[in-house]
Amino acid sequence: MTGTDILMITYERPEYVRLSLPRLLETCGPDDRVWLWHNGGHEETLAVTREYAEHPKVARFHHSPDNVGLRIPTNWLWAESDGSYLSKVDDDCLVSPGWIEKLRTAHEDVPEFGVICSWRFLEEDYRPELASKKTVEYAGGHQLLRNHWVQGSGYLAKRAVLEGVGPLTDGHSFTSWCLDAARAGWVNGWYFPFIPEDHMDDPRSPHTVYTNDEELRARLPLSAKTTGVNTLADWTAQMKRSAVVAQTASLDLRDYFGWRKTRRSVFRRIRRTLTGKAPW
Incomplete structure (x- = not known):
């Protein structure tokens, strides 16, 4: 499998899910699949999520009556899926058209890329006098604002990173998992020029x-x-x-x-x- 498996966890955010989930599905290519996990019993959010459970781009839908957080759903996707690339998009984030293709192309051109990501901040937050010190150009003209960790939404990770680092443990956050990937030699960071992700929160x-x-x-x-x-x-x-x-x-x-x-x-x-x- 060469596609991307993408997790979305929904929880008590019906206004956001009505925007974020259809946007995510619209950006999926022929080999990309979305895995839906709903935490808790918030009926309105659950109803919105269920509307898309049978969508042709949805691989699996799971409802956990309890809010089990992020680690269990993330490990579920990582264990059950078989795509060459792994991702998660938060239910309060709007991804940009073409984000998967751009990140996947960068991965294919630069074998050392491990976890690379969209940018969830605003244009006004970019500080070139700071960021330029960590912005590096790689093969194929790809640039990265290097950082050993990225946010847990709008990223694309090679499955090979998971195979080397392993799943999230009780002591892991996504940040510390990215740090372990960096320690193993993978290059992480935000693709530049930035791929915007609207963080609705x-x-x-x-x-x-x-x-x-x-x-x-x-x-x-x-x-x-x-x-x-x-x-x-x-x-x-x-x-x-x-x-x-x-x-x-x-x-x-x-x-x-x-x-x-x-x-x-x-x-x-x-x-x-x-x-x-x-x-x-």
Whole structure:
């Protein structure tokens, strides 16, 4: 199989799923398949997802009555599928037309690419004075804003990465899995010029459900809950900080493993304690 198997996990976001799921299906080529997993019992979201369960591009649909998070569905796709490339698109993200073909062509032209990705931030978040230091050109004219980890949506990973690194374990996040891939020698990062992915949870997205602080507090995203975000201004600032992190994060793997990782974890806990916000 040479196609791409793409996971979408849906959960309590009917407004987003009505946009993100048909968009994803529209971008699939003849050999690409979507695997649907619904977490929890939110009836409206489940109903929207079920509408597409019999779509010709949907390989499998699974409903978990409990919210089991991301690791179990991701490992389900990785174990049950047989595509040469693996992906996940979040239910709050709108992919761009042609994103699969562009990333797959880059993979085919550059054997060392492991996990390469669309860009979920805004044009205004791009800082060329920062990003240019990590932007590298490869065979075929492909460019990558190199980073050892990318976000868990809109990416394309070679199956060979999974075969070498293995599935997500209890101690893995997608970030740490990407770091393990980088340590194994794979080159990761965001394709450049960027392939846009509209992250609808970003308050600056034209499709966001967050138009005031009250709506945000009523439906706080998980990452907002864990970092003390309470207002749209806070949430927007966090999105901007995340973009800076992507463009400045170290390419020295020693910063993510061994004693340096332990030291960074200590600083992270201190900063969270003092500010209630995530470090960057």
